[in-house]
Amino acid sequence: MAEMEFEPVFALPEGEHDEFEIADAVLKAGFEDAIVGTAVPGMIGVELDVANDHVEEATLDAARAMQKSFRQALCCAKEVRLDL
Numbered sequence: 001m002a003e004m005e006f007e008p009v010f011a012l013p014e015g016e017h018d019e020f021e022i023a024d025a026v027l028k029a030g031f032e033d034a035i036v037g038t039a040v041p042g043m044i045g046v047e048l049d050v051a052n053d054h055v056e057e058a059t060l061d062a063a064r065a066m067q068k069s070f071r072q073a074l075c076c077a078k079e080v081r082l083d084l
Contacts, residue, residue, distance in 0.1 A: 001051045005083035008063045009045045011076050029069035043078070055082065
């Protein structure tokens with residue numbers, strides 16, 4: 001199985017957000033080695049290393065797991081940045 005790196009980027013609803021709660025939600029989604037980026041207001045990026053042979057499957061599974069963990073904290077997935 002191939003190891004791939006990618007970064008799903010999500011929009012956050014307007015208002016204040018606790019970066020520590022966001023990082024905890026990423027951990028709860030099962031991504032213990034993720035790097036969470038919160039530098040851009042209203043956005044969150046999560047750098048992931050995932051073992052999977054299918055790029056589309058890996059990115060969609062990761063995005064779904066994080067959206068489920070975040071519940072209403074995430075507005076929508078904006079993009080996925082692949083590290084080729």
